[in-house]
Amino acid sequence: MAQNDILTWQSIHAEILRRISTRVWAPGAQLPKDVELAAEFGCSRSTINRAMRELADAGLLDRRRKAGTRVALHPIRKATLEIPIVRRDVEARGGIYRHQLLGREVTIAPLLITSKLGLETGAEMLHLPALHFSDGAPYMVEDRWVNPAAIPAILEVEFTTTSANEWLVQNAPLTTGDISFSATNATAQQAGMLQATEGDALFAIERSTWVDDVAVTNVRMTYAHGFKMHTQL
Amino acid sequence: MAQNDILTWQSIHAEILRRISTRVWAPGAQLPKDVELAAEFGCSRSTINRAMRELADAGLLDRRRKAGTRVALHPIRKATLEIPIVRRDVEARGGIYRHQLLGREVTIAPLLITSKLGLETGAEMLHLPALHFSDGAPYMVEDRWVNPAAIPAILEVEFTTTSANEWLVQNAPLTTGDISFSATNATAQQAGMLQATEGDALFAIERSTWVDDVAVTNVRMTYAHGFKMHTQL
DNA sequence: AAGTGGTCTAGACCACTGC
DNA sequence: CAGTGGTCTAGACCACTTT
Numbered sequence: 001m002a003q004n005d006i007l008t009w010q011s012i013h014a015e016i017l018r019r020i021s022t023r024v025w026a027p028g029a030q031l032p033k034d035v036e037l038a039a040e041f042g043c044s045r046s047t048i049n050r051a052m053r054e055l056a057d058a059g060l061l062d063r064r065r066k067a068g069t070r071v072a073l074h075p076i077r078k079a080t081l082e083i084p085i086v087r088r089d090v091e092a093r094g095g096i097y098r099h100q101l102l103g104r105e106v107t108i109a110p111l112l113i114t115s116k117l118g119l120e121t122g123a124e125m126l127h128l129p130a131l132h133f134s135d136g137a138p139y140m141v142e143d144r145w146v147n148p149a150a151i152p153a154i155l156e157v158e159f160t161t162t163s164a165n166e167w168l169v170q171n172a173p174l175t176t177g178d179i180s181f182s183a184t185n186a187t188a189q190q191a192g193m194l195q196a197t198e199g200d201a202l203f204a205i206e207r208s209t210w211v212d213d214v215a216v217t218n219v220r221m222t223y224a225h226g227f228k229m230h231t232q233l
Numbered sequence: 234m235a236q237n238d239i240l241t242w243q244s245i246h247a248e249i250l251r252r253i254s255t256r257v258w259a260p261g262a263q264l265p266k267d268v269e270l271a272a273e274f275g276c277s278r279s280t281i282n283r284a285m286r287e288l289a290d291a292g293l294l295d296r297r298r299k300a301g302t303r304v305a306l307h308p309i310r311k312a313t314l315e316i317p318i319v320r321r322d323v324e325a326r327g328g329i330y331r332h333q334l335l336g337r338e339v340t341i342a343p344l345l346i347t348s349k350l351g352l353e354t355g356a357e358m359l360h361l362p363a364l365h366f367s368d369g370a371p372y373m374v375e376d377r378w379v380n381p382a383a384i385p386a387i388l389e390v391e392f393t394t395t396s397a398n399e400w401l402v403q404n405a406p407l408t409t410g411d412i413s414f415s416a417t418n419a420t421a422q423q424a425g426m427l428q429a430t431e432g433d434a435l436f437a438i439e440r441s442t443w444v445d446d447v448a449v450t451n452v453r454m455t456y457a458h459g460f461k462m463h464t465q466l
Numbered sequence: 467a468a469g470t471g472g473t474c475t476a477g478a479c480c481a482c483t484g485c
Numbered sequence: 486c487a488g489t490g491g492t493c494t495a496g497a498c499c500a501c502t503t504t
Contacts, residue, residue: 007474008472008474009473009474021444033488033489034489034490043474044474044475044476044477045475045476045477045490046473046474046492047475049490049491049492050473050474052490053490053491059315063489063490063491064483064489064490065481065483065484065488065489065490065491066483066484066485066487066488066489066490067483067484067488067490068489068490069489069490074318074402075402076315076316076318077410078314078315078316079313079314079315079412080311080313080314081311081312081313081314082311083310083311083312083466085307085309088307169307169308170260176465176466177465177466178463178464178465178466179464179465180461180462180463180464181436181461181462181463182459182461182462183415183416183434183436183437184416184434185418185432185434199418199432200418200434201417201418201433201434201435202434203414203415203416209466227416228413228414228415229414230411230414231411231412231413232410232411232412233316233409233410233411233412233442240493241492242492242493266469266470266471267470267471268470276493277494277495277496278471278494278495278496279473279492279493279494279495280492280493280494282472282473283492285471286472296471296472297470297471297501297502298469298472298502298503299468299470299471299501299503299504300469300471300502300503301469302471
């Protein structure tokens with residue numbers, strides 16, 4: 001029943017997935033060891049390994065040396081969503097992109113920012129608030145703080161054509177970071193900039209990034225009312 | 234400079250990442266072909282392949298047959314976030330979980346639901362609204378519609394101890410789906426259930442799932458005010 | 467048509483971990 | 486200590502794309 005003609009790791013992946021779905025292997029159940037499966041499918045162990053690894057990465061299998069492979073008790077679904085780069089996001093939705101820098105000054109950063117980035121209180125940072133448009137309509141407000149100590153070059157850049165977002169993506173070798181998504185009520189100021197009503201529910205993304213433990217930037221992006229982030233499972 | 238003593242695909246992955254970060258290979262630049270890199274690092278092509286594949290999956294490299302490998306122009310960051318299973322989510326945050334079924338009837342589903350799932354208008358579905366608590370405080374309101382044709386067994390289940398969410402995860406072999414995240418203002422009803430104020434910005438997740446093109450369920454989960462979804466990059 | 471990445475194999479050794 | 490998955494290799498063939 002297993003010996004299909006074409007044996008790719010993907011077909012094995014699919015077959016294992018099928019057996020999990022149809023509860024041939026129920027949650028918590030132990031799977032045959034790799035060698036046995038290789039024998040059953042008539043392929044090499046590497047191929048089995050590849051298929052199983054994908055499933056383990058996806059959170060559907062639990063693999064441990066010596067203990068073997070089991071179907072995860074709680075098949076955690078992981079959604080991989082692409083962090084939107086504003087310009088691409090807007091253009092992907094068919095809009096014409098434009099952005100406007102609202103300020104640019106080096107000042108003492110708010111405690112809220114420095115603490116999130118792990119910088120000492122009272123550190124000076126480059127503040128770059130900006131507004132992004134889609135087809136002329138406000139799309140997103142960006143409140144960005146950059147640590148000039150991490151990227152001195154940024155002090156020289158004019159952000160007229162390139163946004164800070166894009167410049168950083170191209171020039172800051174970002175390696176680690178964390179990100180959070182939330183909902184907030186529009187402040188009067190945000191409402192004004194986003195052509196919304198004060199109190200409107202707005203989708204916000206906040207991101208902090210570091211390079212080798214050196215804080216680079218913290219940015220809070222607040223989207224216009226009605227924004228949705230969408231992805232496949 | 235490359236011949237380190239221990240050659241794992243991870244060390245090569247790290248080294249390539251380093252070269253991208255330090256702009257040895259700038260965005261858009263072409264990398265040596267796999268065979269050449271294998272020679273440089275003194276390892277087999279498979280190992281190079283593994284390292285490069287991870288980077289390509291992460292969106293940092295662009296690999297195409299015959300065209301070779303390039304550093305992605307727009308290093309898209311992909312965040313993999315785990316879709317929260319309420320109970321685990323609450324418990325992970327240190328709370329005691331409890332849930333309460335608010336209704337359970339088979340009725341004609343709203344057009345909004347049937348159209349999203351691709352079911353015919355006027356189809357009958359099982360409606361399962363529920364409220365989830367953390368330490369006795371309302372945590373999330375769930376508005377779920379299940380297609381009984383896809384899972385007849387669900388009609389027999391009492392959802393007193395197990396939530397529909399958990400039962401489905403265990404029993405519905407979910408294969409495909411889509412999910413969206415948004416911000417909405419609390420309706421009077423939601424405000425009442427979540428101990429919030431009408432108009433409060435609430436974080437909402439909406440998910441639809443199918444098994445082999447058969448619609449299984451659509452669920453809208455609206456979280457209490459202040460909820461954040463967090464992940465690492 | 468030719469070049470480059472994608473994948474498979476068979477065998478080997480290693481690293482973790484449960485007994 | 487012994488069993489199981491993790492990874493590496495060398496070589497081969499295939500699939501996709503660009504020229």
